[in-house]
Amino acid sequence: MTGLYERHPYPGKLIVVEGIDGSGKSTQLRLIHRWLEAAGYRVFFTEWNSSELVRRAIRRGKKKGLLTPTTFSLLHAADFADRLIYQIMPPLKGGMIVLADRYAYTAFTRDVARGVDPQWVREVYSIAPRPDLALYFRVPIEASLERVLTGRQKLKYYEAGMDLRLANEATESFRIFQSRILELYDALTHEFDLKVIDAVRDIDEQQQVVRQLVMDVIRGVEPKKPYERQSLLRQRPAVQKNGRA
Amino acid sequence: MKDSRFYGNGLPYKKTAGLKGSLIVIEGTDHVGRSTQIDLLKPWLEVEGYAVVSTRWTRSALLYETIAEAKAGHRLNATTFALLYAADFADRLENEIIPALRAGLVVLADRYMYTAWARNKLMGADPTWSRSLFGFALVPDLVLYLKVDVASLIPRALEGKGMDYWESGIHLAFGTDLFESFCNYQRRLIREFNALAREFNFTTIDARKSPEYVQKKLREHIGDYLRQRKGAAQNEAAAAQPLNSSNGARIEHAQSAGASGAIQHAPDRAQAAK
Numbered sequence: 001m002t003g004l005y006e007r008h009p010y011p012g013k014l015i016v017v018e019g020i021d022g023s024g025k026s027t028q029l030r031l032i033h034r035w036l037e038a039a040g041y042r043v044f045f046t047e048w049n050s051s052e053l054v055r056r057a058i059r060r061g062k063k064k065g066l067l068t069p070t071t072f073s074l075l076h077a078a079d080f081a082d083r084l085i086y087q088i089m090p091p092l093k094g095g096m097i098v099l100a101d102r103y104a105y106t107a108f109t110r111d112v113a114r115g116v117d118p119q120w121v122r123e124v125y126s127i128a129p130r131p132d133l134a135l136y137f138r139v140p141i142e143a144s145l146e147r148v149l150t151g152r153q154k155l156k157y158y159e160a161g162m163d164l165r166l167a168n169e170a171t172e173s174f175r176i177f178q179s180r181i182l183e184l185y186d187a188l189t190h191e192f193d194l195k196v197i198d199a200v201r202d203i204d205e206q207q208q209v210v211r212q213l214v215m216d217v218i219r220g221v222e223p224k225k226p227y228e229r230q231s232l233l234r235q236r237p238a239v240q241k242n243g244r245a
Numbered sequence: 246m247k248d249s250r251f252y253g254n255g256l257p258y259k260k261t262a263g264l265k266g267s268l269i270v271i272e273g274t275d276h277v278g279r280s281t282q283i284d285l286l287k288p289w290l291e292v293e294g295y296a297v298v299s300t301r302w303t304r305s306a307l308l309y310e311t312i313a314e315a316k317a318g319h320r321l322n323a324t325t326f327a328l329l330y331a332a333d334f335a336d337r338l339e340n341e342i343i344p345a346l347r348a349g350l351v352v353l354a355d356r357y358m359y360t361a362w363a364r365n366k367l368m369g370a371d372p373t374w375s376r377s378l379f380g381f382a383l384v385p386d387l388v389l390y391l392k393v394d395v396a397s398l399i400p401r402a403l404e405g406k407g408m409d410y411w412e413s414g415i416h417l418a419f420g421t422d423l424f425e426s427f428c429n430y431q432r433r434l435i436r437e438f439n440a441l442a443r444e445f446n447f448t449t450i451d452a453r454k455s456p457e458y459v460q461k462k463l464r465e466h467i468g469d470y471l472r473q474r475k476g477a478a479q480n481e482a483a484a485a486q487p488l489n490s491s492n493g494a495r496i497e498h499a500q501s502a503g504a505s506g507a508i509q510h511a512p513d514r515a516q517a518a519k
Contacts, residue, residue: 054329069258074335078328081324081325082320084324115258117254119254120380
């Protein structure tokens with residue numbers, strides 16, 4: 001299987017965002033989601049580590065410090081596979097637009113930074129179709145740290161790579177761990193043709209660039225008919241968090 | 246670059262040099278008597294002077310509940326099933342098997358990755374993908390395969406806990422009749438195991454025979470293996486000695502061992518550890 005290296009045959013479009021924590025990728029994706037829905041497209045949203053299937057195992061593993069780099073990787077892959085089956089593939093086959101906050105590339109950076117074999121994790125994710133557009137929001141460590149810290153003051157244990165014992169102090173650990181991830185992302189941009197967005201720029205400037213790229217990709221996808229839009233808007237919130245309802 | 250002790254590229258972040266213990270796997274389909282046999286092997290090995298620990302499929306602290314829940318909820322398909330099995334296995338490998346091997350214990354594993362490969366294939370997972378998931382797995386020192394046919398499995402299943410949903414492969418829609426489905430699924434599973442036994446040189450034991458016979462055979466094979474391993478380790482230790490030893494007799498012993506080629510029988514693990 002070479003899913004990530006070949007164009008998928010389905011009528012829908014898959015758009016994913018990648019980047020380290022605090023790169024602003026989720027904000028950008030949310031704006032894309034709103035914009036596409038307002039334009040009348042059927043849009044499905046899915047996010048990393050959100051399926052019911054393994055949520056409890058991941059949470060328990062994290063809390064008790066039971067996770068090794070390999071089980072961490074496999075549990076996230078199981079989460080991904082579950083979302084692939086239930087959330088990504090059906091709309092993609094049905095000709096709709098799927099937006100994914102993080103994709104296999106997150107595993108190729110995070111899990112490899114934790115020490116798993118790069119070839120092995122690529123094989124694990126060979127079940128994934130290649131996105132039609134993969135946006136990588138590149139931001140320097142200091143900018144990301146500042147954003148993450150102003151948001152919630154405290155760094156999360158695994159986000160800072162504290163499980164790797166890189167440093168005693170969370171901020172320093174975050175710097176080392178996320179720097180490794182940044183390097184790995186840079187290498188991926190060539191391997192998987194990720195579109196690099198300068199995430200230091202203002203949000204609206206980035207969004208303009210991103211919308212242009214999205215527009216190029218969704219050409220040919222049919223928006224909803226006017227009578228479909230109204231009835232559906234009443235039933236569904238504009239932006240929903242799948243799997244967490 | 247590739248470490249021969251592993252099926253694939255192994256666990257690059259983990260120190261795995263000097264695993265002194267032995268990893269012995271008992272494989273075979275449902276109801277074939279694996280756990281009964283392991284329960285009998287443990288006290289025997291202890292009498293023989295070996296410290297033993299056993300590990301069971303899907304019993305990891307991390308995933309036991311998740312797998313049970315997911316099975317109950319029917320949310321699994323071939324892909325997620327395969328990934329959860331692999332995660333369960335990885336958890337036990339890193340937290341139970343490798344530490345025990347490092348401490349020099351004999352590890353008896355009730356099922357190994359071969360079970361996952363056989364089941365995943367029947368569920369429709371891509372076989373190449375399903376195998377590549379286990380690239381981090383240690384290759385066992387000895388795989389003992391309890392081989393049966395469906396006919397001898399039927400009474401054991403019925404007299405035991407009965408034919409259950411998963412063992413009968415109802416999820417694969419082989420039919421609505423539990424008995425038919427059980428036979429069909431188990432027949433296919435056994436065929437997969439037989440193919441794996443050929444490919445990976447399992448030591449096969451005829452498990453249609455009595456539990457006493459199976460236990461006797463298991464002890465023979467395990468005993469042979471452990472003696473051979475002990476001999477190889479002693480030769481190796483002796484071979485490492487002579488350069489700075491003034492003991493002439495020992496040098497002679499080491500040389501004769503080398504000449505007889507005994508060292509070549511040392512398992513991969515001992516070789517790699519050097």
